[in-house]
Amino acid sequence: MVRKDPEITKRNKEIAALTEQIRELESIVLKYTGCSSLHSLNGKYGGKYAEYIDIKNEVIDTPEQFISLYCQGFHKKLESLKESAQSGNYYFDAWLHFYEYEEVREWLKLFLKRTFLRNYKFLSKVRPTVEESVMWIGQENASYGLLVTPRFGDAQWENDQSEIRHFKPRYWTILHILKTGLVIPFEKEKIVFHDIEQYLTFFKNTLVRNSGSIHEKEIAKRYCDFVRNADEPENVPLLIPELRYGGISKKHEYRLDFTIVNPFNLSKVGFELSPWSTHGELTGIKGKTQKAINEEVKANFEKEMMKIKSYFRKLGITVIVYTDSDLEKYDVIFEEISKYLSPSQSHKQLEFQAIADLLAFKPNLTESDNL
Structure with missing residues (x-):
């Protein structure tokens, strides 16, 4: 039996409650606005959200943010009217009713809140940029591409960019890779x-x-067990191995041992397992002066630091490094990693004056407008 998502159930109840409140106001709002039907009323106000808000790029977490962006877009539209901002103009008349009647303002707020809740998944979903939507992983002669909407283009794989925003699974999760x-x-x-x-x-x-890393194998085993034991294994973020800094290019500088992308905000964190034997130990030092040895140690250290800085600067990935003393305790390491495998969606807390600004719009009115 498929379990009901409590968040969806909660939203549906709230949508039903909003619908009742909206219906109570519809007759008086129709009268005040002069609209001949609900269809006309919805088209004049609620249906304008796609015109007032850049829904292709905006990531909207809350109804308050949705209402704020709507009002900002409405305000911007009014300002663009200039001398046309007067009675008889479609947008100005809509604003005038909004300005004059509290019931119209209340109805619109309820309508927009319901619109947001009905389209929550689409509106709140963070979408990767074109650059972020392609990852190349693996060894030089055994690399693979992890894309969002892969299609084979001009002799190489690429994303169907028009479909990235419609991708249903949470990005960079188990379900993502099962899909692509x-x-x-x-x-x-x-x-x-x-x-x-x-x-x-x-x-x-x-x-x-x-x-060939025993350390990576041990972490991989624990990750597999973590996924198998998860309540919703399909929504567990991928533990992406060997992310290639240089992309598909064979001559790339670095690979990152593991990377996790938060599916809600697309923030990235990398994990580097760096034992001294791999990244710091020197060989062939017989006959070398202490100065020469120190220079080699310094060069190795700077190379590792450059790797970390490069990932952060180019790809925005914060890198956590585990050294020899850490690598003696795989369970402790994975416990830290697992915190990033259980992300929660955080909502933006907004403080906005959008409605106040919209009400304060000052067109060039004549006395006959009676405002």
Whole structure:
């Protein structure tokens, strides 16, 4: 039996309550606005949200934010009218009714709040930029592409940019990769996964195993168990292995051991497992002076720091580094990593004067307008 999402249930109840309040105001609002029907009324006000708000790019978390953006867009439209802001103009008349009648303002606020709740998933979903929507991962001769809406273009994979905003799964989660699979660079071929277990097997035994790192293998095992035991395994963020700083280019500088992308706000955090034997230990030091040895140690350290800085500067990824003393305790490391595998959606707290600003709009009115 499919479990009901409590958040959806809560929204549906609120939508039903708003509908009742809206119906109580409809007759008086029709009278004040002079609209001949509800269809005409909705078109004059509520249906304008796509004109007043840049819904293609805005990420809207709350009804208050939605109302604020609507009012800001309405205000901007009125200001653009200039001398045309007078009775008889479609937009000005809509504003005039909004200005004069409290019932119209209350109805519109309720209507917009219901519109937001009805379109919550679409309006609140953070969407990756064109650059962020392509990731290349893996070793030099065994790399794969992780895209959002992959299609094979001019001899290479690319995203269908017009469809990115309509992608239903949460970005960069288990369900994401089940939906898209992994693409093979420069080949019209994909690796598809029919279920979670099939992906986890590929993740652990192919993607991570190719790195040759015992540390990465241990973390991968714990990740697989974490996904299997999750209440909603399909919504667990991907633990992305070997993210390539240089993209598909063979001559790239760095790979990051693991990366997690928060599916709600698309913030990124990387994890680098850096034992001294791999990144700091020196060989062939016999016969070298202490000065020369110190210079090599310094160069190795600066190389590692440049790697971390490069990921942060270019890709906006904060990198957490685990060294030898950390790597003795895999469970402790994964406990820290798991915090990023259980993200929660935070809502923006808004303080806005949009409605006040809209009411304060001052057109060039004549005395006959009686305002």
